[in-house]
Amino acid sequence: MADITSADVLVIGGGPGGYVAAIRAAQLGFNTVCVEMDRTLGGTCVNVGCIPSKTLLESSHHFDFMARDAGKHGIGLADLTIDVATMHKRKDDVVGQNTKGIEFLFRKNKITWAKGRGTLQPGNVVEVRGAPPENTITSYQAKHVIIATGSVPVALPFLPFDEQRIVSNVGALTIPEVPRHLIVIGGGVIGLELGSVWRRLGARVTVIELLPAILLGMDDEIVKEADRAFRKQGLDIRTGTRVTGGGREGDAVLVTVEKDGKSERIDGDYVLVSVGRRPSTTGIDAATLGLETSRRGEIVVDDQQRTNLPNVYAIGDCTPGPMLAHKAEEEGVVAAEVIAGKQVHMHHRTVPGVVYTWPEIAVVGMSERQAKEAGLDYKVGKFPFSANGRARTAGESTGFVKFVSDARTDEILGCHMIGPSVSELIPEVVLAMEYRGSSEDIGITVHAHPTLSETTKEAALAVLGRAIHF
Amino acid sequence: MRGRADAKGAGAAAAESLRSGHYMTAIKVPPLGESIVEATVSRWLKNEGEAVAAGDTLVELETDKITVEVPALAAGVLTKRAVNEGDVVTVDQQLGELQEGAAGAAPSVDASPAAASAPAPAAAAASRDGGDPASVPSTAPSSNAAKISPAAQRVAAEQNVDLADVTGTGRGGVVSKPDVIEHAARGAAPVASAAPVAHAPSVSTPTTPSSPASSARPATPATIGERETREKMTTRRKRIAENLLLSHHSTAHLTTFNEIDMSAVSALRERMKEKIEKEHGVKLSFMPFFVKATSMALKTYPVVNSQIDGDAIVYKHYVNMGIAVASEAGLVVPSVKDADRKGMLEVSRDIASVAKKARDGKLSMEDLTGGTFTITNGGVFGSLVSTPIINFPQVAILGLHKTQDRPVAVNGQVVIRPMMYVALSYDHRVIDGQQAVLFLVRVKELMEDPAAMLVD
Numbered sequence: 001m002a003d004i005t006s007a008d009v010l011v012i013g014g015g016p017g018g019y020v021a022a023i024r025a026a027q028l029g030f031n032t033v034c035v036e037m038d039r040t041l042g043g044t045c046v047n048v049g050c051i052p053s054k055t056l057l058e059s060s061h062h063f064d065f066m067a068r069d070a071g072k073h074g075i076g077l078a079d080l081t082i083d084v085a086t087m088h089k090r091k092d093d094v095v096g097q098n099t100k101g102i103e104f105l106f107r108k109n110k111i112t113w114a115k116g117r118g119t120l121q122p123g124n125v126v127e128v129r130g131a132p133p134e135n136t137i138t139s140y141q142a143k144h145v146i147i148a149t150g151s152v153p154v155a156l157p158f159l160p161f162d163e164q165r166i167v168s169n170v171g172a173l174t175i176p177e178v179p180r181h182l183i184v185i186g187g188g189v190i191g192l193e194l195g196s197v198w199r200r201l202g203a204r205v206t207v208i209e210l211l212p213a214i215l216l217g218m219d220d221e222i223v224k225e226a227d228r229a230f231r232k233q234g235l236d237i238r239t240g241t242r243v244t245g246g247g248r249e250g251d252a253v254l255v256t257v258e259k260d261g262k263s264e265r266i267d268g269d270y271v272l273v274s275v276g277r278r279p280s281t282t283g284i285d286a287a288t289l290g291l292e293t294s295r296r297g298e299i300v301v302d303d304q305q306r307t308n309l310p311n312v313y314a315i316g317d318c319t320p321g322p323m324l325a326h327k328a329e330e331e332g333v334v335a336a337e338v339i340a341g342k343q344v345h346m347h348h349r350t351v352p353g354v355v356y357t358w359p360e361i362a363v364v365g366m367s368e369r370q371a372k373e374a375g376l377d378y379k380v381g382k383f384p385f386s387a388n389g390r391a392r393t394a395g396e397s398t399g400f401v402k403f404v405s406d407a408r409t410d411e412i413l414g415c416h417m418i419g420p421s422v423s424e425l426i427p428e429v430v431l432a433m434e435y436r437g438s439s440e441d442i443g444i445t446v447h448a449h450p451t452l453s454e455t456t457k458e459a460a461l462a463v464l465g466r467a468i469h470f
Numbered sequence: 471m472r473g474r475a476d477a478k479g480a481g482a483a484a485a486e487s488l489r490s491g492h493y494m495t496a497i498k499v500p501p502l503g504e505s506i507v508e509a510t511v512s513r514w515l516k517n518e519g520e521a522v523a524a525g526d527t528l529v530e531l532e533t534d535k536i537t538v539e540v541p542a543l544a545a546g547v548l549t550k551r552a553v554n555e556g557d558v559v560t561v562d563q564q565l566g567e568l569q570e571g572a573a574g575a576a577p578s579v580d581a582s583p584a585a586a587s588a589p590a591p592a593a594a595a596a597s598r599d600g601g602d603p604a605s606v607p608s609t610a611p612s613s614n615a616a617k618i619s620p621a622a623q624r625v626a627a628e629q630n631v632d633l634a635d636v637t638g639t640g641r642g643g644v645v646s647k648p649d650v651i652e653h654a655a656r657g658a659a660p661v662a663s664a665a666p667v668a669h670a671p672s673v674s675t676p677t678t679p680s681s682p683a684s685s686a687r688p689a690t691p692a693t694i695g696e697r698e699t700r701e702k703m704t705t706r707r708k709r710i711a712e713n714l715l716l717s718h719h720s721t722a723h724l725t726t727f728n729e730i731d732m733s734a735v736s737a738l739r740e741r742m743k744e745k746i747e748k749e750h751g752v753k754l755s756f757m758p759f760f761v762k763a764t765s766m767a768l769k770t771y772p773v774v775n776s777q778i779d780g781d782a783i784v785y786k787h788y789v790n791m792g793i794a795v796a797s798e799a800g801l802v803v804p805s806v807k808d809a810d811r812k813g814m815l816e817v818s819r820d821i822a823s824v825a826k827k828a829r830d831g832k833l834s835m836e837d838l839t840g841g842t843f844t845i846t847n848g849g850v851f852g853s854l855v856s857t858p859i860i861n862f863p864q865v866a867i868l869g870l871h872k873t874q875d876r877p878v879a880v881n882g883q884v885v886i887r888p889m890m891y892v893a894l895s896y897d898h899r900v901i902d903g904q905q906a907v908l909f910l911v912r913v914k915e916l917m918e919d920p921a922a923m924l925v926d
Contacts (some may be wrong), residue, residue: 341567343521343547408655409648410621435640437649440621 003139007033009339010126010142010388012283015355017316017328017462018148019071019102024336025146026109033190034111035118035128037282038100041106043150044317045325048170049197051098053193055091057356060200064358067200069395082201084177091173114138119283120145124328125309143174144339147284147299148332151277156185158245159255159273167249169194172272179203181268183255187242189216189355191274192230196357199235206236206266208257214240215355219367221382221402221415226418279318294320303345305335313339323407327351350433354423359399362426365414367432368404377407381463383455385419387470390450396420403429403439410438410463416454425456427442432443433466439463495551495645497557497566498634500540503535508835509533511557511565516548522568529565533838543637546570555832558835562634567643629654679818717862722898725857728910730917732873734889735759738920750815756873757793758817760845762923763916764868765810768843771909773901775842783900792841792861793821795828796850802828803861805841831890845870846913855891865900868913 010024011018014036040047066080106113116130116138126146130136136209153168155161163171172194175182178201184191187209199205206232208216214230214237215223229342231237238259246255253271257264279297286293292308293299299314301307307314313335316328327348334346356363371378386397401421405412432442442460447453461467500511509531516528527539528548550567553559607909618626618633622645626633629650637654638645717723735756743754768775768789776785791809795802804824809817827833844861849872858869869892876889894910901909916923 155479275477406648409651411646411648435619435642435644436622436648437619440624440647443620444620444624 003281004125004141005033005138007031007112007140009140009146009336010035010114010118010140011031011146011148011332012120012125013043013125013148013150013316013318014038014113015039015104015148015150015151015316015328016045016054016325016463017045017332018105018146019332020329021106021109021146021148021315021332021336023109024333025339026073026111027059028336028340029143030336030339031109032109033114033142034106035116035126037115037117037131040095040104041113042095042099044169045168046098046102048173049093050325052091052095052173053169053190053197054356055094055360056087056197058195059087059090060197061358064200069261072395080179083231084175084201088174088176114140117283120147120285120289120312122289137208144313146305146332146335146339147281147307147312147314147318148203148316148328149280149282149284149318150328150408151271151323152280154276154278156243156246156273156275158247159253159271160183160271162248164267165251165253166271166273168273170269172197172237172274175270175417176241179270181206181264181267181270183253183268184208184274185255185271185272186274187237187239188216188274188276191272192226192235192355192357194272194274195235196230196233197260198393199233203232204236204268206238208241208243208255208266209237210242211239215361217367218363219363219402219404220369220413220417221400222361222363222367223417225399226355226357226359226361230357250311277317277323284318288448296320304330304338305346306338321348322351322353324351324353350430352426354426356423359396360417360418360422362417362422364426364430365412367414367416368402371404371413378413379405379407379463381405381408381459381461381467383459383462383467383470385452385455388450388452390452391420393450394420401425401455403459405439405463410440410441412439414436416457419452419455421452425453428453428456472921473827481778488740495544495568495570495637496643497528497540497542497548497568498565499531499563499565501540502531502538502561507561509538509559511553511555511559513555514551516542518548518551521545521547528568531559533835540565542568544568544570547660557586574803617643618645619647622650623650623832625654637686647926695780713862714859717859720859720862721865723860723895724898724903724906725893725895725908726910727891729853730890730892730914730916731878732756732890734886734918735917735920736873737903746815746818752815752818752822754818755821757821757845757847758871758911759917759920760868760870761791761793761806761809761817761821762814763913764843764845765791766916766923767909768900769810770912771905774896774909776865776900777842777863778865778897778900786842788842790840790842791817792844792864793824794844794846795825802833802838803841803844803846804828804833804837805839807840827857844868847871849873849890857893858895860895866906868910869895 008030008138011022011032011034014034018034019041022032025032044049055162063082066077070077081254092098103321114128114415118130121127124142124439125138126145128138128140128411137181144297151401159166160386161168161171167175175198179198181204182195182198184195184205184207187207189205193212195205195207198272217378227237228295238257241257241259244258244263246253246254251269253268255266255271279299281297282298284291289309298320299307299318301314301319305313305315315335317323319331321327331346334344337344350364351360354362368380381403382400384392384400396419403412404414412429412433417425428442439460443464445457447457458467458469462470499509502786511529512532513530515530516522516526522528522542522545524542524545526542528542529540531538531540547569549569550568552566559565575654599837617638619640625647631650631654633645636645636649639649640646697747739754739756746752746754772785775789776783788808789810790807792803792805792807795804804822804827806817806824812820824833824837827837841861843863843864843865846858847868847870848856853871854874855871856866856869860867871891873890875886878887878889880887892910892913894906896906
C-alpha cells in the first residue's frame with residue numbers, strides 16, 4: 001500500500017458542485033484535494049450538460065432565425081446550410097475553454113486534482129485509483145470529505161444506452177448529422193432542450209411524455225404556453241403516452257407507445273431517453289460506511305450539507321432537491337464554509353430553474369397550484385411580452401411573466417416566466433425574494449425603457465391591479 | 471461555466487458573512503418600562519464573532535432601578551457590538567448585530583486555517599458572497615434607515631407604523647413590506663400572545679412592598695379545572711426580585727412605627743388649597759408637607775440621609791426626595807431634587823411634574839437617579855400599615871398610609887381624629903434605633919404642628 005497523503009478537505013467529484021466546493025475550501029485556507037475520474041473537470045454540467053447543450057441551442061437558434069425569421073427583417077440568404085461537424089467543433093471548443101478554465105482555477109488555488117476514481121473508506125480515507133494502464137493507487141487521509149458524485153441518466157430496460165442511436169444527454173450532444181426522426185422519450189427539461197436543437201436544424205422530433213403534460217411541476221399556465229409554442233415549432237408532443245417497448249435495428253430505432261389503449265409503432269433513426277436522472281454514488285458504499293441514504297438513493301444531508309457521518313458532507317445531485325448546477329454550486333460553498341466554522345445554511349426556496357428552449361422558461365418559488373394547494377390566500381399578476389415594446393422590436397411576442405404573491409402582505413411567493421431571454425430576467429425576482437420583497441417593490445422600481453425587464457415590472461404592478469400597459 | 475473570480479483580499483473577507491437566508495438582526499435597547507428612556511451599558515457577555523443560542527444574554531444594561539439583560543432573540547453569531555461598556559443608550563438604539571444562524575452551535579472545527587481567514591466581524595456587513603466578491607460594494611448599509619424596502623416604507627408611512635418597531639426578516643435584516651403589514655396586523659389584534667409581556671409590571675422598584683404593581687400582575691387566565699398556572703418570570707421581574715432580595719440581604723432591616731394626628735395639617739390644607747390653586751395653579755396635597763417635614767427631620771438626623779460605601783458612611787448634605795409614583799407601568803421612584811432648599815409650592819410643583827412625567831412615560835434618567843431618601847405612600851391604595859423595603863443603597867424609607875378617623879385619647883378625652891400610621895424602615899447598621907425613632911417622632915411633631923416648620 002502506498003503512503004497516505006493527508007488533506008484538510010477532499011472533494012469526491014469535480015462537477016459544478018465539487019469544483020466550486022474545492023475552490024471555496026482552498027480560498028478558506030484549506031489544503032484541498034479534488035478527485036475526478038473523467039479526463040476533464042467540470043462534470044456533467046460542463047462536459048455533457050449545461051454548457052454543450054447551450055452551445056448547440058445557440059447555434060441552432062441562429063439557424064432557426066435565418067430559416068424562419070430573417071426574411072421578415074429583409075435579410076435574405078439563397079442557400080442556408082448547416083455543417084454539423086463545424087457546429088460540434090465549436091461546441092467542443094467552448095467546452096474545452098471551460099474545462100481548461102477550471103484547471104487554471106485549480107492551479108491558481110493550489111488544489112490537487114487527484115485523477116482517478118475515488119472510493120470512500122471508513123475513517124475518511126479515500127483511495128483514488130487511476131485509469132488503466134497505470135492503475136495507480138493513491139490514498140488520502142482527509143479531515144473533511146465532501147461527496148459530490150452527481151447523477152446519471154436513467155435508462156429504459158429495453159433501450160439501453162449505446163450513445164450511438166439510443167442516446168442519453170451525452171450522445172444527443174454528438175449526433176453527427178441532423179436526424180431524420182429523433183424520438184425523445186420524456187418531456188422534461190433535457191428532452192425539450194435537445195429535442196429543440198435538432199428540430200430547429202430540420203429533424204422531425206417526436207416527444208413522448210407519460211404524464212398528461214410536459215414540464216412536470218411547472219406552473220400550469222407556463223406549461224400550456226410552452227406546449228403551444230413547441231407544437232407551433234413542429235415538435236410532435238404526445239402526452240399521456242406510455243412507451244411499451246422499443247429497440248435498435250441497425251441504424252434505425254423503433255419505439256412502441258400506447259395511448260388510451262391504442263398501440264402505435266414509431267420509427268426513427270435516433271432515440272433520446274430523457275426520463276430522468278438518479279443520484280450517482282460511485283465509490284460510496286453507503287451500507288459499509290453506514291451512510292444514511294433515502295429510498296431514492298440520495299445521500300441525506302441537513303441544511304449545512306452534513307451527512308450522518310462525522311466530517312462527511314454531500315452536495316449536488318447526489319443529495320435531495322432539484323438536480324441543478326447552481327444548486328450544487330451553492331451547496332458546495334455552504335459545505336466548505338461550514339467546514340471553516342461559518343454559520344451558513346442552504347435554503348432551497350429561492351433556487352431558480354431555467355429551461356433553455358425558445359421561448360425560454362425561468363421560474364422561482366411557488367407555482368399558482370402550489371400556493372392553492374398550500375391553502376394560501378394569493379394574488380396573481382401577469383403581463384404578456386406581446387405588450388412589451390422591446391419584445392416587439394425583436395419579433396418575440398410569445399410568453400408572459402406571472403407573479404404569485406401573498407394577497408395580504410404582497411410578499412412574492414413565486415414568479416414564472418416564459419418568453420425571450422427570461423433566464424436573464426429571473427435574477428431580479430430571486431434577489432427580491434431573498435429580501436422577502438413584495439410585488440410592489442419590483443413594481444415601483446425604475447426599469448430601463450425599452451427593455452424586456454419592463455415586463456417583470458408590469459407583471460408585478462398587475463398583482464396590485466395597476467399595470468400600465470395592459 | 472461560472473469561474474468564480476478570485477478575490478482573496480479584503481473584499482472576500484467582507485463578503486463572507488452572509489449566505490442564502492442568513493439574516494442580520496439588529497440588537498436594540500428593549501423597552502425599559504414606560505418611564506425609562508435611558509440606560510448605561512454595564513457589561514457585554516458575548517464577544518464579537520461568538521456563537522450564541524436563542525435566549526442567551528448578550529449584554530446587560532443598567533438603569534437606576536434595574537439591570538436589563540438583552541437576550542439573543544435567535545440563535546446565531548454576534549457579529550457586531552455597536553456600543554461600549556459605559557455608553558449611555560436610549561430605548562431602541564442599536565446595540566449590535568446578530569447574524570441569525572444555527573442553534574447556537576459554536577463552530578467546533580479543528581481546521582486551523584479557518585481562523586486565519588475568519589472574517590473581520592466589523593467588516594462583515596450585509597453583503598453577499600456572490601460570484602464576484604470583489605464587486606461587493608464597500609458601503610454595505612448598517613444603519614436601519616438604509617434597510618427598509620421601498621414598498622415597506624410606503625406602507626409604514628400610510629399606516630403610521632414606526633419602522634423602528636419592526637423587525638426585518640429580509641436578508642441582512644431588511645424590513646420588508648410583509649414585515650410591516652404583519653407588524654401592523656399584530657398591533658391591531660386584541661391582546662394576543664404578547665399579553666404576558668405587555669402586562670408585566672415594567673419598572674417596579676424595590677421600595678414599595680405595598681405597591682399594587684407587584685400584586686396587580688395579571689395571572690394568565692386559568693382555564694376551568696386548572697388549579698395552577700406556571701409562567702416564566704420575565705427578565706425584568708427576575709431583576710426586581712434580585713434587587714428586593716439584595717436590599718433584604720444587604721441591610722439590617724428594621725421598621726419603627728408611629729402615628730400622626732393629621733388634624734392640623736388637614737385644616738391648614740383646607741384653608742390654603744383653594745387660594746393656592748387659584749393663585750399658583752398648584753393642587754396642594756399632603757405630600758409636600760411630608761416632604762418638607764421629612765427634609766427637616768433629615769437635617770436633624772443626618773445619618774438617616776446617608777449611604778454606606780465600603781466601610782465609610784457618606785453623609786449627603788442635600789435631600790433628593792424619592793417619591794414612589796404609581797404609573798400604568800408600575801411604580802417608579804423619581805426624586806425631587808434639593809427638596810430641602812425648596813419652598814412648599816416649588817416642591818408641590820416638582821411632585822406634580824414628576825408624577826405627570828411618570829404617568830406619561832417621560833421620566834428621564836436624571837429624574838430617576840440620585841435619590842437620597844424615599845417616601846412611599848401605600849395609603850393611596852388603602853393600606854393601613856405596612857413595612858416598606860429600603861430603596862437600597864439608601865438607608866431608610868418612610869411609609870405613609872391611609873388617613874382614617876379613629877378614636878384617640880386627647881387630654882383625657884376620647885376624641886375622633888384623622889389618624890395616619892407611619893412606618894420608617896431603616897438600615898440598623900448605620901442608624902441606631904434611638905435615632906430612627908427620634909427621626910420619626912420629629913416628622914410626626916412637624917406634621918402635627920405645621921407652624922413649627924416655619925421656625926425650625
